[in-house]
Amino acid sequence: MFKVLEKDGNARYGILYTKSGYIETPAFLPVASFGTVKTMPPNSLKEIGIQGIITNVYHLHQRPGEKIIKKFGGIHKFMSFNGVIFTDSGGYQVYSLSNLKKINEDGVEFKSHIDGRKIFFTPEKVIEIQIDIGSDIFMTLDECPPYPVSYEYAKESLELTIKWAKRSKLFFDEIFKGKNERPLIFGIGQGSIYIDLREKGIEILKEYDFDGYGIGGLAVGEPEEDRKKIISEILSYYPEGKPRYLMGVGYPEDIFFAVKNGIDIFDCVLPTRNARTGLVFTSYGKLRIKNAIYAEDDLPLDPECDCYVCKNFTRGYIRHLFSSGEYLALYLSTYHSLYFYSKLMKNIREAIKEKRLLEFEKKFFEKYKIE
Numbered sequence: 001m002f003k004v005l006e007k008d009g010n011a012r013y014g015i016l017y018t019k020s021g022y023i024e025t026p027a028f029l030p031v032a033s034f035g036t037v038k039t040m041p042p043n044s045l046k047e048i049g050i051q052g053i054i055t056n057v058y059h060l061h062q063r064p065g066e067k068i069i070k071k072f073g074g075i076h077k078f079m080s081f082n083g084v085i086f087t088d089s090g091g092y093q094v095y096s097l098s099n100l101k102k103i104n105e106d107g108v109e110f111k112s113h114i115d116g117r118k119i120f121f122t123p124e125k126v127i128e129i130q131i132d133i134g135s136d137i138f139m140t141l142d143e144c145p146p147y148p149v150s151y152e153y154a155k156e157s158l159e160l161t162i163k164w165a166k167r168s169k170l171f172f173d174e175i176f177k178g179k180n181e182r183p184l185i186f187g188i189g190q191g192s193i194y195i196d197l198r199e200k201g202i203e204i205l206k207e208y209d210f211d212g213y214g215i216g217g218l219a220v221g222e223p224e225e226d227r228k229k230i231i232s233e234i235l236s237y238y239p240e241g242k243p244r245y246l247m248g249v250g251y252p253e254d255i256f257f258a259v260k261n262g263i264d265i266f267d268c269v270l271p272t273r274n275a276r277t278g279l280v281f282t283s284y285g286k287l288r289i290k291n292a293i294y295a296e297d298d299l300p301l302d303p304e305c306d307c308y309v310c311k312n313f314t315r316g317y318i319r320h321l322f323s324s325g326e327y328l329a330l331y332l333s334t335y336h337s338l339y340f341y342s343k344l345m346k347n348i349r350e351a352i353k354e355k356r357l358l359e360f361e362k363k364f365f366e367k368y369k370i371e
């Protein structure tokens with residue numbers, strides 16, 4: 001169940017209830033494709049206010065396999081995280097990581113990028129995998145076209161994605177019919193950069209009454225103006241009372257833009273993947289801690305930040321850890337960058353509640369410099 005509790009323009013503050021508790025929105029989900037947010041134990045995630053994460057069917061099906069996760073009592077117990085867990089259907093990974101995929105009406109066949117074995121995903125199979133994983137929010141199998149793609153291809157691909165979404169929902173409803181406690185299921189809209197396709201897609205998807213709606217296939221290389229145009233034009237077609245999840249986005253500036261247009265949920269590898277290369281997010285913008293100028297710097301990563309890392313460690317020390325190839329460098333930089341995102345989302349929620357989102361955005365970008 002989802003409740004929109006406050007609005008500031010088109011921005012929404014809401015609560016999404018799941019079988020493992022709730023998340024307040026707008027929310028940012030760190031990516032935990034393999035059942036771990038890289039370098040971060042769950043107690044650290046809790047400490048910095050991470051409410052939910054997103055794992056991945058494509059990866060978990062191949063390793064360790066959903067039956068093993070089920071044996072351990074489901075993904076929450078397996079990875080010892082008691083927050084809200086989303087599972088991405090793996091549609092995007094099938095198209096971006098695997099070789100030799102064959103798509104037909106029924107599903108998609110692909111070769112594992114790990115051991116080369118053939119795997120066949122149907123919409124129903126992907127629901128079954130998510131049931132074994134035991135996540136709180138399921139995503140339907142979709143076809144994620146690359147960018148750029150012709151209008152004709154995007155149209156055909158969208159039609160397939162919608163057929164699969166319908167099959168997923170019917171199968172899901174059949175399994176959970178009459179059950180009090182059930183996971184939630186989100187349908188994913190596609191349509192590349194073609195606004196009429198995106199609109200048509202959501203018009204059909206909403207007939208199936210999903211618990212929420214993902215916007216997929218963006219941030220895959222399309223120009224920023226196209227992405228912004230889609231986000232600002234299609235959201236009025238989405239049902240008001242359901243959460244909207246912009247998948248794979250993004251930088252703080254992208255998040256502000258999308259929140260102002262009515263997006264409720266985000267996920268992205270940016271804060272974690274960048275942190276492991278020594279690029280962290282701070283109140284003043286991105287900071288590359290490996291740079292030589294930080295060797296003797298006794299300031300914290302972000303002087304404005306009150307996280308555990310910034311209270312206890314200097315830039316000079318963290319740079320030294322990176323130079324020495326020490327693993328602690330990865331943890332400290334990830335911890336700080338995720339805290340930065342977590343706090344940003346919290347401040348955004350507070351600002352929406354107090355109807356001062358634009359004011360907060362202005363204040364944020366007075367310091368934060370976009371590169």
Ligand SMILES: [Zn+2]
Nearest residue numbers: 305307310336
């Ligand atoms: Zn910090």
